[in-house]
Amino acid sequence: MSKYEPLSAFLSRAPGRELPMRFEEIEAVLGFDLPASARSHAAWWSNSHHNPAVSAWRKAGWSTSRVDLGSQRLVFVREGSDAPRRELRISLDALGARTRQMLEEQATDGDLSAAAARLLDAEASRSKLRLLERFARKSPKLASDSTALIREDRDAR
Secondary structure, three states, X not given: OOOOHHHHHHHHHOOOOEEEEEHHHHHHHHOOOOOHHHHHOHHHHXXXXXXXXXXXXXXXOEEEEEEEOOOOEEEEEEOOOOOOOOOOOOOHHHOOHHHHHHHHHHOOOOOHXXXXXXXXXXXXXXXXXXXXXXXXXXXXXXXXXXXXXXXXXXXXX
16 A cells, blocks of 8 residues: 555545645645655646656546645646536526526427537637737737747847
8 A cells, every 4th residue: 555545545535626736735635745756846746747646636537737836735636527527506597587598499309408518618718819909909909929028139138
């Protein structure tokens, strides 16, 4: 049995898709201090690194992400399609007549939930595109490409 088994057991029981943790919280779960290399080398947290800790979180179905050595934090992310999904429940009675009609028109297969998800995704994409177009309009136009700017900056040093 690996000394990192308590971490594997903890993560196996953890709910959700993401679990932010501080290094000291991980140490509390383990019952011992992490090695110095875990605090000074991001590679220690690599999901492809071959150490017993990586095996422990991978065995539990998690991987590491957003490792921040400075603040001694990381986020465990659940892997695979069996991860629990976040759900939003809205009563159809809470929808206006026009909204319900639009959903029913979109739900060619009768699945109002899938139709709502498609409509929300489409609106989010349109909103993102509008924001990007706004940034492009408001951003100053550069007379030269980024490579020239990098060279200028380098030469100025």
